Amino acid sequence: MKFEINSTTSESRARAGKLETAHGDILTPIFMPVGTAGSVKGIHFDDLKKDVKAQIILGNTYHLYLRPGIEVIEEAGGLHKFNSWDGPILTDSGGFQVFSLGDIRKLSEEGARFQSHIDGSYHMFTPENVMDIQRSIGADIIMAFDECTPGDADFNYAKKSLELTQRWLDRCFERFISTSPKYGFKQSLFPIIQGSGFPELRKLATEHVKTYDADGYAIGGLSVGEPEDVMYNMIDVVTAGLPLNKPRYLMGVGTPVNILEAIDRGIDMFDCVMPTRNGRNGMLFTSEGIINIRNKKWQKDFSPIDKNGVSNLDIRHTKAYLRHLIISNEMLGAQIASQHNLAFYLWLVTEARNRIIEGDFKQWKNEMVKKLIQRL
RNA sequence: GGGAAGAUACCGAAGCGGUCAAACGGGGCAGACUGUAAAUCUGUUGGCUCAGCCUUCGUAGGUUCGAAUCCUGCUCUUCCCA
Numbered sequence: 001m002k003f004e005i006n007s008t009t010s011e012s013r014a015r016a017g018k019l020e021t022a023h024g025d026i027l028t029p030i031f032m033p034v035g036t037a038g039s040v041k042g043i044h045f046d047d048l049k050k051d052v053k054a055q056i057i058l059g060n061t062y063h064l065y066l067r068p069g070i071e072v073i074e075e076a077g078g079l080h081k082f083n084s085w086d087g088p089i090l091t092d093s094g095g096f097q098v099f100s101l102g103d104i105r106k107l108s109e110e111g112a113r114f115q116s117h118i119d120g121s122y123h124m125f126t127p128e129n130v131m132d133i134q135r136s137i138g139a140d141i142i143m144a145f146d147e148c149t150p151g152d153a154d155f156n157y158a159k160k161s162l163e164l165t166q167r168w169l170d171r172c173f174e175r176f177i178s179t180s181p182k183y184g185f186k187q188s189l190f191p192i193i194q195g196s197g198f199p200e201l202r203k204l205a206t207e208h209v210k211t212y213d214a215d216g217y218a219i220g221g222l223s224v225g226e227p228e229d230v231m232y233n234m235i236d237v238v239t240a241g242l243p244l245n246k247p248r249y250l251m252g253v254g255t256p257v258n259i260l261e262a263i264d265r266g267i268d269m270f271d272c273v274m275p276t277r278n279g280r281n282g283m284l285f286t287s288e289g290i291i292n293i294r295n296k297k298w299q300k301d302f303s304p305i306d307k308n309g310v311s312n313l314d315i316r317h318t319k320a321y322l323r324h325l326i327i328s329n330e331m332l333g334a335q336i337a338s339q340h341n342l343a344f345y346l347w348l349v350t351e352a353r354n355r356i357i358e359g360d361f362k363q364w365k366n367e368m369v370k371k372l373i374q375r376l
Numbered sequence: 377g378g379g380a381a382g383a384u385a386c387c388g389a390a391g392c393g394g395u396c397a398a399a400c401g402g403g404g405c406a407g408a409c410u411g412u413a414a415a416u417c418u419g420u421u422g423g424c425u426c427a428g429c430c431u432u433c434g435u436a437g438g439u440u441c442g443a444a445u446c447c448u449g450c451u452c453u454u455c456c457c458a
Contacts, residue, residue: 036412058411096411104413117413148411192411223410251411258410273412280415281408296405326415334415 001140001188001215003247007357013239013266016356019216019247021088021140022185023080026055028247028268029352031259031345032090034276036060037067038083041276042335043342045085051311052342053350056087056140058271061133062094066116066123070136078138078183090271091139093130095192095220096252099148107147109164127171131179131189138183143218143251144172146192151225158196165194166208173212188215190249196221197230199237206241216247216269223253232261239266256285256348256372260365263352270349275341280334282326285344289374291319293337298323305336311343 007016019026033040033048035057040048048054059079064070076082079089098105098112105114111126127145134142146165149158169191176189191209195201209217219238222231235250242248249269250262259270275285282294287308291298301319309315313336325333348368355361 034412041412042415060412063412090411092411094411097413099411101413143411146411218411220411249411254410272410273414274410277412277414277416278409281417283409292407294406329415331415 001186003215003245005245009356009359009361011362012264014263014352014356014361015244015266015268016353017247017268019268021056021188023086023088023140024055026088026269027350027353029259029263029349029356030055030269031349032056032058032269032271033342033345034058034271034273035083035085036273037063038079040338040342042280042331042338043276045083047339048085048342049087051313052339053310053346054087054342055346057085057089059089059091059137059139060094060097061091061130061137061143062097062125064091064137065094065133066118070133073138074136074182078136080138080183088141089139090141091134091137091143092251093134093143093145093192094125095143095146096148098125099150099224102150107164109167111145111168112147127168128175131172131175135179135182135187138181139187140185141188141190141216142176144169144189144191146194146220148224149194149196149221151197151221151223153196155198155201158194158198158201161196162194162201162205165192166205169209169212190214190216190218192218192220192251193238194221195234197226197234199233202234202237203241206238210241210243214246216249217242218249218251219267220251222250223258228258231258232265235262235265235267242266256345257369259345259348260352260369260372263349263356264362264365272345275345276338279337279339279341282337283341284322284337285341285372286376287344287371289371289376291376293319293323293326295323305340306344309340309344310347311340313339314343 002020003017005015005017017028019028033054038059040057073079073082105112111124113124115122130145145168147161149161181187191212191214193205193209195205222234239248247268250267252272253270254272282292284291284293286306298319303319304315305317305319305322306314317336322336355364
């Protein structure tokens with residue numbers, strides 16, 4: 001996988017780049033819509049590509065492993081064939097589920113034993129079988145199996161957790177390099193940097209992942225309950241230590257403001273459920289600020305969803321109509337809101353890229369942040 | 377014409393002498409959501425000069441220290457018989 005930096009800025013760490021995968025190029029910075037179960041909730045792939053302008057989507061090892069199951073995906077010929085998305089795909093390893101399904105799993109040196117949230121059955125994830133599973137799913141970018149350390153972890157827990165993640169990373173790479181892709185194209189394995197909110201641990205973690213000449217490096221364990229300034233500080237610490245010529249992926253982040261701040265600090269890739277989940281729940285991110293479309297004040301507002309919006313739906317539909325759909329629990333409402341939010345996120349990172357190239361990123365970012373935190 | 381049951385807050389529906397401004401649903405209003413156990417979850421929903429007070433359980437009276445709860449008249453609704 002090739003990554004080239006097209007442009008950098010003098011007053012910030014922000015970069016514009018291009019990541020080449022077997023399923024197409026990705027212009028960075030990029031936001032990657034989350035498609036946990038092989039589907040970005042509520043959005044068809046045609047709209048994702050043409051209207052949202054998504055360049056890469058996610059899938060999730062844990063969810064796909066439980067359902068439909070790896071046999072099905074293998075027989076289909078991999079996830080690309082199965083769901084028909086022909087662009088790049090990244091799969092998360094299930095490490096986040098080890099965190100979010102905390103009460104129904106048990107960690108050991110070997111791996112994570114967990115209960116399915118679907119039927120309660122017991123399963124075991126190890127660094128080795130998670131690599132195998134991700135080979136079978138066949139994403140272009142696959143993630144190391146890690147423990148996503150909780151945001152409120154104390155130093156001792158965070159240190160032990162990081163050390164486990166590091167030992168697991170060694171096993172991930174060992175397995176990864178001794179196996180081959182199943183569908184005739186190259187896969188890249190990204191390590192994940194943990195260390196919670198402790199700069200010294202983050203530095204150690206950064207040094208450790210650099211012992212592998214990976215195609216990209218991810219930062220995990222942020223936006224999991226810690227204060228925002230801690231998150232920004234950790235990003236600073238990590239990006240300062242990472243090689244310049246490799247993409248950096250900040251996992252699970254975040255709000256539009258989080259994304260701009262992270263781009264400013266040298267992050268290239270993002271994913272987050274926020275545009276889709278919050279969209280389903282009536283929260284819109286727009287060029288003017290944040291809208292809770294369920295609020296009564298939009299009941300008779302027949303202005304476009306977002307007058308500056310880039311999605312076709314933004315001008316076509318009014319706030320009043322979208323409010324009606326969401327309030328009435330019509331599934332079209334969730335679809336429109338999700339598609340709008342995703343299109344907005346993709347616009348935001350694309351615009352950031354343009355500004356980096358133009359050279360006025362910092363100024364633009366500061367203006368945008370002011371707008372984006374407003375509640376309309 | 378005769379008989380039976382019932383009328384509770386925005387709607388439905390509990391309550392059947394004091395602990396009732398009144399359970400529970402729905403609806404309304406607002407909030408949360410960051411590598412998706414989420415088309416989910418939480419709060420709130422008579423008024424006020426708000427640790428208290430005022431007005432509310434069809435309506436007008438009555439019994440009682442005390443009534444949404446008991447009694448009487450009236451109005452309306454539903455069902456059954458003719």
